[in-house]
Amino acid sequence: MNLTYTPEQRAFRAEVRAWMEANVPPAPLPSFDLTSEGFEAHRDWERRLNDGRWGMVTWPEELGGRGLDYIRWLIFEEEYYRAGAPTRVNQNGIFLLGPTMMEYGTPEQKARFLPRMAAGDDIWAQAWSEPGAGSDLAGVRATCTRDGDHYMLNGQKIWSSRATFADWAFGLFREPGSERHKGMSLVLFPLDASGVTRRPIQRMDGKLVFAEIFLDNVRVPAADRLGEEGQGWAVCMATAGFERGLLLRSPARYQVGVSRLIALYQVHKHRLPASMGERVAQCWMDAEAYALAIYAMVSKLDRGGKIGPESSTTKIFWSELDIAITSAAMDILGQDAELTGEENDWLDDYVFALAGPIYAGSNEIQRNIIAERMLGLPKA
């Protein structure tokens, strides 16, 4: 055990820091959930990142990455958040589909999709949930009907983040007549394909954070299936592991949030009860605990280990931490918390945090997984 960075790791941090300082836009970009201009501004940022070869540093060089280990990925993320760089509009591509494609993709798929993903040329949406299949994802009804070397996709997807403006989606479909975990396939489809209709869904604050996707005889090549036919469930579970366990929410995000919270607390301290200080301190501790747990997980991964069901503990912890941080900020703001003006940048974070315990597998489902797969308790 050694909790000091090597000179090479320090030099890497300095390199990322210098690049971020020179490149991160000084003012925040317009939201990618409101207009296509905002979305495209974020795409431009992805391109700029990629020009600096920072698109996805853990990927092999030939696929647009730098072939770095996960410790360096964490350092990259730390500097990324420290610099206040824009939220990754392609997060469901680079953090979810990307690693899954590394594991299950054919060499052709990797070469075709990953460099464009790293470059922001294709922004990806995840199309798994359906009106009747949320927590119970095996209840998916949308179908992929084999037609020679093509599939015909039919059905309805919902809650697909950023699908309003995205280019491609990775969807979960089943062979007609199959049931539950059998007969599923993960199929990639362009969101502008003929037969695809997108309907944005407004979040409670009016932002178009997600969309419904209607598929009506959408014809896609069978070669755009990821993993074996009928093995879609296993492929999805691999993705879900990345989503919950490691990549989706890097600790740096919360450490920056807590530093902002501490600064906010310092400003208002004179009129706050002592108990507020304890909440702030608890948030700081939890953000540190999350960072340490991820460093431990990454040290394991870099030595060839795998992430198991403990990724469910991670998902519960970061989502609850996000709520703790943002709700503490709202309480410090007092009556200003409900104001929607530009100067209240905590409100958006708070609303976003409320969804944390729902997406990526609700926290109730994560608790079931911990109980059954980590602790070995019997199924209901």
Added chain:
Amino acid sequence: MQFAFTEDQLAINLAAREMLVETCTPASLRLMLKDGRAIDEARWRTICEMGLLGMLVPEAAGGMGLGLTDFIGIAEAAGYVGLPEPLVELAGVTIPLLARLKDNRGLLESALGGNRVALGHPANRFVANADSATALLLGDGEDIHLVERVDATLERQESFDPFRRLFTVQWAPSPATLVAKSWGDSAERGALLAAAQMIGLAQRCIDISVAYAKDRTQFGKPIGSYQAVKHLLANAQVKVEFARPVVHAAAAELPLGTLAARARIAHAKIAAGAAAELAARTAVQVHGAMGMTWEVDVHFFLKRALALGSSWGTAGLHLDTIFERIGTVPTGPDATFASELG
């Protein structure tokens, strides 16, 4: 940067853990209580022969010359089994302190040979196991005195934890008994190792509850199949998962001695204490009325968790260190590790 135990560390931990789990069963604890013993001399000899007492002592002084990251897993295991013998305090705090004294008056060798030295650190009100010690290291402010057992008057203080034999000690400090003017990092070591034991205790509370929840049926099904019960246990496990890495990091960072390192230890103590408290309460709840009884083993671990929670500084006291840390040392994603903060 490598936040994982080495193969050697895992091997030492495993050997010690296996010995403790095999010998220190709840049945054996009950037997000890029946006989009125707080120390199992056979196990103490094994502990001694395995060299565990000297793990943190330099090789030149007769020890193994290892560090806290080598020992932290053993402290966890001692908590896991509810070990009655003072292995953790001796090997982790008292013996390293003896090794640092200019003149330990032969007690280091004696302690490495298995003679117990009791510790009266100013962070704690009571001295544990003073009655079976050959000598006592006692605090008079920051001064440390080495007092022979016969020169101290002991008054037993009954603990809720039957294996904690606590005493208040009366003695007269004199220039002859003075052996050092500073406790060094003893308080930090004490807090860290209490935290490690609480991680073990928390995990044990969860494990015995899981076993019970698989076994006990109500409404025709094991109670562990009910979601409400599952979620209680899952919540306790989450607390453990995010306290353990803090404890391990604290073990690695303690030697730095900086405010950032001390805050990590404070955090470890707070987080492990909260995990042990939640897990112990959860264990009672999952066992139903049985959880309240003497007959079921939960109380061994609940009592130890309660005792350790307030030993070596309460959560409130440690929170002050956290406030000092976040008020004066940088926070943020590049300020995670104490080694980066000077």
